[in-house]
Amino acid sequence: MFTYYLRSATHSLFRNRVLTGLIIVAIAFGIGASMTVFSVFRTMSGDPIPWKSAQLFVPRIDTRPPGKRQDGIPDLLSYQDAMELRHAKIVAHQTPLYTLALHLIPEHSNLLPLHVVGVAVDRDFFSMFDVPFRYGSPWAAENGDDSSNVVVIGKRLNDRLFGAKDSLGQSLNLDGTNYRVVGVIKDWNPQPRLYNLLNAPYGDSEDFFIPFNTAVKHKIAPRGSISCSEAWSERLGAVCTWILFWVEATTPSDAQHYRDFLANYAMEQRRLGRFSWLPSANLSNARDWLEEKNIVPTETRLSLILAFGFLTVCLVNGVVLMMAKFLSRDRETAIRRALGATRTDVFSQFLVEAGVIGALAGVLGLGLTAVGLAFERSLLPQEMARVTALSPAVIGMTFGLAVFATVCAGLYPSWRGCIVEPAVQSKA
Amino acid sequence: MLTMTNLSKVYRTEFLETFALRDFSIDVKEGEFVAITGPSGSGKTTFLNIAGILEEFTTGEYLLDGVNVRDMNDDQRSRLRNEKIGFIFQAFNLILDLSVFANVELPLHYRRITAAERKARVTDALRRVGLTARSKHYPGELSGGQQQRVAIARALAGNPRILLADEPTGNLDSQTARGVMRLIEDLHRQGGTIVLVTHDPQIAARAQRQIHIVDGQIVALEQLSRTGLSQMAATITTDPNIHLNPKPSSS
Numbered sequence: 178m179f180t181y182y183l184r185s186a187t188h189s190l191f192r193n194r195v196l197t198g199l200i201i202v203a204i205a206f207g208i209g210a211s212m213t214v215f216s217v218f219r220t221m222s223g224d225p226i227p228w229k230s231a232q233l234f235v236p237r238i239d240t241r242p243p244g245k246r247q248d249g250i251p252d253l254l255s256y257q258d259a260m261e262l263r264h265a266k267i268v269a270h271q272t273p274l275y276t277l278a279l280h281l282i283p284e285h286s287n288l289l290p291l292h293v294v295g296v297a298v299d300r301d302f303f304s305m306f307d308v309p310f311r312y313g314s315p316w317a318a319e320n321g322d323d324s325s326n327v328v329v330i331g332k333r334l335n336d337r338l339f340g341a342k343d344s345l346g347q348s349l350n351l352d353g354t355n356y357r358v359v360g361v362i363k364d365w366n367p368q369p370r371l372y373n374l375l376n377a378p379y380g381d382s383e384d385f386f387i388p389f390n391t392a393v394k395h396k397i398a399p400r401g402s403i404s405c406s407e408a409w410s411e412r413l414g415a416v417c418t419w420i421l422f423w424v425e426a427t428t429p430s431d432a433q434h435y436r437d438f439l440a441n442y443a444m445e446q447r448r449l450g451r452f453s454w455l456p457s458a459n460l461s462n463a464r465d466w467l468e469e470k471n472i473v474p475t476e477t478r479l480s481l482i483l484a485f486g487f488l489t490v491c492l493v494n495g496v497v498l499m500m501a502k503f504l505s506r507d508r509e510t511a512i513r514r515a516l517g518a519t520r521t522d523v524f525s526q527f528l529v530e531a532g533v534i535g536a537l538a539g540v541l542g543l544g545l546t547a548v549g550l551a552f553e554r555s556l557l558p559q560e561m562a563r564v565t566a567l568s569p570a571v572i573g574m575t576f577g578l579a580v581f582a583t584v585c586a587g588l589y590p591s592w593r594g595c596i597v598e599p600a601v602q603s604k605a
Numbered sequence: 606m607l608t609m610t611n612l613s614k615v616y617r618t619e620f621l622e623t624f625a626l627r628d629f630s631i632d633v634k635e636g637e638f639v640a641i642t643g644p645s646g647s648g649k650t651t652f653l654n655i656a657g658i659l660e661e662f663t664t665g666e667y668l669l670d671g672v673n674v675r676d677m678n679d680d681q682r683s684r685l686r687n688e689k690i691g692f693i694f695q696a697f698n699l700i701l702d703l704s705v706f707a708n709v710e711l712p713l714h715y716r717r718i719t720a721a722e723r724k725a726r727v728t729d730a731l732r733r734v735g736l737t738a739r740s741k742h743y744p745g746e747l748s749g750g751q752q753q754r755v756a757i758a759r760a761l762a763g764n765p766r767i768l769l770a771d772e773p774t775g776n777l778d779s780q781t782a783r784g785v786m787r788l789i790e791d792l793h794r795q796g797g798t799i800v801l802v803t804h805d806p807q808i809a810a811r812a813q814r815q816i817h818i819v820d821g822q823i824v825a826l827e828q829l830s831r832t833g834l835s836q837m838a839a840t841i842t843t844d845p846n847i848h849l850n851p852k853p854s855s856s
Contacts, residue, residue, distance in 0.1 A: 178714070178717060181714050188702070188703075192702060509700050512698045512699075512700060513711065513715075514683065515657070515659055515686070515692060515698070516686075516687065516692070516711055516712040516715065516759070517683055517684065517686050517687020517688070517712050517715040517716065517763075518683060518687075518715045519679070519680040519683040519684065519715070520679055520680065520683075521680065522683075522715055598659075598660075599659045599683075599686075
């Protein structure tokens with residue numbers, strides 16, 4: 178029967194082409210506007226690893242005097258605190274992290290030196306953030322511990338330097354030091370880059386990853402936030418904050434255990450005379466941290482509300498136009514009812530017709546979303562523009578939303594259309 | 606086949622009750638051809654709408670092919686209508702942007718019949734009304750008589766237990782009307798049960814039995830034999846337009 182409804186619905190589209198066209202255009206504009214803004218919003222606010230983000234935590238300790246805490250708890254830890262947490266090893270997986278920018282001198286003389294950006298992490302980073310490997314694996318634990326010159330490189334860099342081939346064992350000259358490639362990751366670029374939200378939440382993924390101890394051994398300066406001067410000795414103290422720390426707590430009790438540990442650690446630091454005031458310690462999971470960082474501008478949230486408001490207005494117009502379309506066929510409905518169609522039959526037929534209209538509005542809406550996103554990209558910063566694309570997920574959502582919204586909008590017109598009495602119009 | 610007992614249909618307003626049918630009783634036997642006549646506003650169409658389960662009645666009983674219609678819900682009534690009744694309307698009531706084939710096929714969809722069986726039934730129905738060659742045409746491309754034959758084919762395709770015809774020749778010229786009536790009579794001869802509403806006494810006279818309605822009540826009943834021998838009941842009709850002409854037997 179659905180096939181018959183579908184055939185009738187398709188046939189019916191051509192009966193009143195102007196009215197059908199108006200409904201499709203009205204809904205498509207609403208869909209196009211809302212999905213354009215939603216795509217940007219989604220890129221900015223999405224949880225890149227929803228299956229794991231509730232288990233990843235950022236421990237934070239505020240050792241500043243109470244009078245200087247107006248701007249909230251700082252995200253970064255001092256080297257001393259980071260190393261204390263790391264050595265405590267309360268959880269199975271943890272990593273300190275900081276961003277580095279280095280110069281890569283290619284072995285091939287035909288390539289110019291490259292400016293590459295990476296992060297210094299412990300090997301746990303790769304399992305904590307589910308980083309997929311194309312070749313090799315993270316460096317061995319002993320390589321991290323003994324500050325070996327090893328490196329994991331990103332797909333883009335591997336493509337550029339080694340033509341996408343297996344580059345394991347190859348050497349990479351970073352700022353004059355040779356690093357041995359032990360792993361090449363696949364095309365992996367979560368947006369926003371949750372693990373490095375403070376530095377560059379959007380844009381291309383890192384070119385390389387080196388062991389944290391190796392980066393410290395080579396005194397590689399952090400790129401981005403740092404609360405002290407450039408003197409390396411100062412960076413290794415207890416005051417200068419520049420390291421983001423991540424821990425993975427798989428169960429709520431593990432998280433609570435870590436939270437208790439963190440509070441005790443902070444109090445212990447006070448007892449040791451590092452400061453005289455009560456410190457503040459916090460353990461936020463990745464989702465809460467993402468929310469707290471408020472990386473989505475208020476304007477974008479407002480635009481999203483306005484866009485969906487516009488969609489609602491368009492759908493209301495769609496309801497009115499569908500009502501006109503369906504009720505104009507009351508004679509035909511009466512004939513169908515007289516010939517044995519139940520109200521459910523007629524209702525279903527109208528609803529399928531609404532679905533077909535929604536599908537066409539979805540196709541047009543997709544086109545309008547693509548145009549809208551192209552326009553948005555011209556306005557957005559370059560790193561955001563690159564990732565604000567019409568992804569398969571957005572295409573699916575646009576089409577799904579168009580059909581769902583139109584079917585919902587078609588409920589009332591379909592009901593009104595189906596309650597036509599069979600006797601009313603059957604006599605000339 | 607069709608039995609109404611003390612059936613009434615009342616239209617109520619705040620100040621007025623109007624009886625469209627009052628204590629209306631009728632029994633149409635299987636294979637009968639009955640004509641319902643009466644002046645405008647007498648209740649003929651109300652009777653046909655109720656008989657066709659297109660409209661509800663106020664009091665009384667109505668059995669269609671042994672099924673009590675009274676307590677059925679809207680969906681049950683639709684299904685019963687689809688299975689038991691074939692309609693032939695004065696205005697043909699074809700859907701203009703569906704082809705002849707699709708129009709005839711229409712009621713079969715609601716019976717959830719397979720595509721192959723639908724095709725076989727539609728083809729057979731169109732053959733019976735002589736419109737096989739027109740199956741791909743649209744109603745607008747056909748004459749009035751051809752459109753009515755499509756409507757008859759649509760009624761036949763469902764293999765109904767009873768055919769209800771409401772002024773089937775009302776919109777046709779006399780020659781075309783005769784053709785359509787011949788078709789209806791053929792259906793009757795093949796065993797079909799037919800109830801035909803008309804104000805045309807010549808059309809009514811071709812039925813086996815005539816029932817005359819005035820003000821929602823049966824006031825005249827003519828029983829005509831298929832052999833055309835004699836009138837079997839007294840004519841009490843008050844309508845001077847009605848002249849009962851017994852049809853000579855065609856058998």
